[in-house]
Amino acid sequence: MGPSLHRREALRQFAAFLLASPLLAAVDKPELTNSTKLANVFDFRDLARDLIDPVAFDYMDEGGKDEVSLKENRLAFRRIILRPRFLTDVHKIDVSTELLGSEMDSPVYLCPAGGKNCFRPGGEEETARGAALANSMYISNGGVEDYLASGEGPEHWWQYTTGGQFRTGDTMLDFVERLEDSGCTGICFTVDNMLVSHRERSVHNGLVRTWCNLGEIPRDQDGNLVYKPNDSTWVTGEYPSRLFPTPTWETVKQLRDMTDLKIMLKGLMIGEDVEKAVEVGADTVVVSNHGARQLDHTGSTIEALPECVEAAGGKIPVLVDGGFRRGTDILKALAIGATAVGIARPYLWGMTCYGREGVARVLELLKTELALDMGMSGVARIADIHPSLVRWRNWSYEGGLQP
Numbered sequence: 001m002g003p004s005l006h007r008r009e010a011l012r013q014f015a016a017f018l019l020a021s022p023l024l025a026a027v028d029k030p031e032l033t034n035s036t037k038l039a040n041v042f043d044f045r046d047l048a049r050d051l052i053d054p055v056a057f058d059y060m061d062e063g064g065k066d067e068v069s070l071k072e073n074r075l076a077f078r079r080i081i082l083r084p085r086f087l088t089d090v091h092k093i094d095v096s097t098e099l100l101g102s103e104m105d106s107p108v109y110l111c112p113a114g115g116k117n118c119f120r121p122g123g124e125e126e127t128a129r130g131a132a133l134a135n136s137m138y139i140s141n142g143g144v145e146d147y148l149a150s151g152e153g154p155e156h157w158w159q160y161t162t163g164g165q166f167r168t169g170d171t172m173l174d175f176v177e178r179l180e181d182s183g184c185t186g187i188c189f190t191v192d193n194m195l196v197s198h199r200e201r202s203v204h205n206g207l208v209r210t211w212c213n214l215g216e217i218p219r220d221q222d223g224n225l226v227y228k229p230n231d232s233t234w235v236t237g238e239y240p241s242r243l244f245p246t247p248t249w250e251t252v253k254q255l256r257d258m259t260d261l262k263i264m265l266k267g268l269m270i271g272e273d274v275e276k277a278v279e280v281g282a283d284t285v286v287v288s289n290h291g292a293r294q295l296d297h298t299g300s301t302i303e304a305l306p307e308c309v310e311a312a313g314g315k316i317p318v319l320v321d322g323g324f325r326r327g328t329d330i331l332k333a334l335a336i337g338a339t340a341v342g343i344a345r346p347y348l349w350g351m352t353c354y355g356r357e358g359v360a361r362v363l364e365l366l367k368t369e370l371a372l373d374m375g376m377s378g379v380a381r382i383a384d385i386h387p388s389l390v391r392w393r394n395w396s397y398e399g400g401l402q403p
């Protein structure tokens with residue numbers, strides 16, 4: 001085992017000791033809430049990187065191909081300038097908001113993310129419990145149905161699908177009926193991963209994708225990856241194909257006719273598709289490029305947001321995710337017209353380090369940053385955030401501004 005693996009193992013054991021310790025309440029909370037080390041979400045990233053296997057970290061961190069969109073998801077926030085107003089009363093700031101008739105404590109919610117178990121054992125349930133702690137909306141990747149049905153789970157939770165259950169009318173009905181009985185808010189249908197992109201960090205790492213569904217990255221005592229006979233690594237150079245026809249707008253219409261559950265279409269990037277979503281009766285859309293993990297060169301989601309908001313025309317709420325790390329990022333999206341903002345990697349960093357409490361703390365950090373940034377911009381309530389709060393500047397990525 002190399003020195004960095006030894007160090008990681010020691011850190012992992014220390015984190016496991018803290019979490020298992022009866023001193024947890026005494027030790028863990030001050031570390032999370034008063035630490036000068038965990039002052040923003042990026043600090044959780046640094047800690048997460050030290051704690052987990054580098055192959056798992058790359059899987060979480062990477063984007064598709066050249067990772068151009070991955071960088072742009074962050075960079076593009078620099079194209080937007082805030083226009084603060086002063087001498088308004090901001091002694092009480094309220095970041096609560098409403099989404100599809102439900103009250104939300106803050107406009108930030110947890111996006112679906114696969115592979116949580118290789119960041120931390122039981123990662124999906126820790127995430128769901130973190131959402132409940134923080135009273136945030138959660139989109140489930142599945143496997144935590146018992147917890148969600150227990151009544152202790154988050155009030156607003158959606159079930160994610162890529163449409164595998166929509167192959168026939170019967171399988172769609174079965175899926176819908178199970179969800180209707182489960183207290184689920186709605187179905188999050190992700191439309192941008194009918195084919196899976198090449199994520200070349202994982203290709204080079206020799207990742208077997210099922211590792212991240214099942215649990216830890218398997219290594220022998222010398223630190224070498226351990227493969228089973230039927231393991232297939234993620235490779236390039238294989239012609240893309242799927243065994244069955246992929247879902248279409250017709251599929252969404254069929255789903256709409258079948259259920260009153262809310263339908264969220266996640267992964268749209270252009271106004272034309274948002275118009276279609278409104279036409280087929282979707283309740284909401286998420287402007288998303290899958291955390292830049294799918295098609296590269298889509299541009300950032302914040303740049304796609306204005307045309308999508310315009311296309312929705314106020315008929316349905318528009319959500320957005322991709323690269324949101326700061327209160328100002330969230331504020332900009334709300335000013336452009338988003339109703340809520342999703343995060344994935346930041347809560348995965350928190351969850352990797354501290355389980356449910358890490359998830360809740362990351363949400364709290366973003367919520368408090370948003371409140372502070374709202375106050376400093378002269379807006380005390382979400383409803384007061386207006387398009388005039390932002391202005392786009394002329395700027396090219398080659399122009400010398402670095403991330």
Ligand SMILES: Cc1cc2nc3c(=O)[nH]c(=O)nc-3n(C[C@H](O)[C@H](O)[C@H](O)COP(=O)(O)O)c2cc1C
Nearest residue numbers: 060111112113114190290291321322323343344345
């Ligand atoms: C490790 C990981 C796994 C993901 N898995 C899924 C998934 O199963 N389904 C999905 O719709 N999106 C998935 N996403 C994308 C997120 O839902 C979200 O769109 C995006 O990551 C948000 O950007 P951010 O990570 O920069 O906050 C995943 C993202 C990450 C980082």
